[in-house]
Amino acid sequence: MRSTHNAGRKSSLVYGIHRAIILCGEHVSRISTAGIEWNVETRGSKNGQPLILLHGFAGSLHAWDRIAPFLEPHFRLILLDLPGHGETPLPPEEIGFAEFTNGLIELIQKIARKKPILCGYSMGGRLALHAGVEASETLRGLILIGASPGIEEPRERAKRRNADHDLAADILTKGLEWFADHWGSLPLFASQKDLPIEIQNDLRRARLANDPNGLAYSLAHWGAGEQEFVGPYLYKIRCPLLLLAGALDQKFCLSNHYMASAVGTSNLRRVEIPHAGHAAHIEQPEAVAQEIITFAQTLQE
Numbered sequence: 001m002r003s004t005h006n007a008g009r010k011s012s013l014v015y016g017i018h019r020a021i022i023l024c025g026e027h028v029s030r031i032s033t034a035g036i037e038w039n040v041e042t043r044g045s046k047n048g049q050p051l052i053l054l055h056g057f058a059g060s061l062h063a064w065d066r067i068a069p070f071l072e073p074h075f076r077l078i079l080l081d082l083p084g085h086g087e088t089p090l091p092p093e094e095i096g097f098a099e100f101t102n103g104l105i106e107l108i109q110k111i112a113r114k115k116p117i118l119c120g121y122s123m124g125g126r127l128a129l130h131a132g133v134e135a136s137e138t139l140r141g142l143i144l145i146g147a148s149p150g151i152e153e154p155r156e157r158a159k160r161r162n163a164d165h166d167l168a169a170d171i172l173t174k175g176l177e178w179f180a181d182h183w184g185s186l187p188l189f190a191s192q193k194d195l196p197i198e199i200q201n202d203l204r205r206a207r208l209a210n211d212p213n214g215l216a217y218s219l220a221h222w223g224a225g226e227q228e229f230v231g232p233y234l235y236k237i238r239c240p241l242l243l244l245a246g247a248l249d250q251k252f253c254l255s256n257h258y259m260a261s262a263v264g265t266s267n268l269r270r271v272e273i274p275h276a277g278h279a280a281h282i283e284q285p286e287a288v289a290q291e292i293i294t295f296a297q298t299l300q301e
């Protein structure tokens with residue numbers, strides 16, 4: 001039924017591809033798929049429904065730290081560092097967005113004991129969306145936060161590709177201080193100026209913690225300009241779907257409206273989070289968590 005709302009210590013044990021570390025109840029693993037050695041952290045309810053979280057560009061698995069406390073009592077959280085971010089290194093050989101997606105699908109099959117809910121934000125949302133198009137039968141549900149199906153018009157996609165490559169070059173030549181200032185000043189993140197100053201400072205420190213080569217590679221290989229437009233294939237998404245966007249993020253509210261009309265599932269919720277911009281899970285973590293919990297409660301085992 002469619003509805004719209006406004007609303008420590010290292011273990012010496014090595015298990016094949018898993019090298020486990022237990023830190024204060026958190027389980028950290030490194031798992032290899034498609035040439036990517038993923039850094040994976042699990043938190044929360046050991047027997048809870050698995051919820052896989054994919055961060056956005058220039059983030060890491062710690063980008064979910066504000067919302068995680070609201071989710072941990074309800075889910076077994078599986079947090080990933082995307083390649084070139086956090087503790088997941090770049091792959092040794094170049095891979096495109098399709099190979100990136102295939103690596104994620106293979107990872108999901110390895111780490112989830114039962115069908116998971118897959119949730120992605122922005123770049124992570126684009127990746128989650130592609131996984132949903134290619135393998136929705138492997139998912140209990142799909143949640144997208146501030147994500148899009150890509151750029152339909154080839155000329156506009158090429159324009160975005162050139163802009164992404166220019167930004168990648170600027171990051172390498174001008175450095176992370178420049179990038180942190182530039183990225184934080186984008187209109188996309190204007191609503192974050194209303195966050196408490198300590199949270200704004202945390203966001204800037206997180207951007208400064210990145211590897212310039214990882215950011216540049218990500219833009220050049222997996223940016224929105226490199227992503228295939230999947231609008232014609234949204235009908236392949238058959239799993240339950242939750243589309244979230246900050247109410248102040250009108251571009252992605254419109255994108256969600258488009259996707260809601262094109263997907264193949266009838267189990268759909270589309271929600272706009274009040275008083276939130278692009279990173280709704282950071283700006284209004286409790287409200288986003290409640291939408292995720294409510295959505296999960298509707299899913300059949």
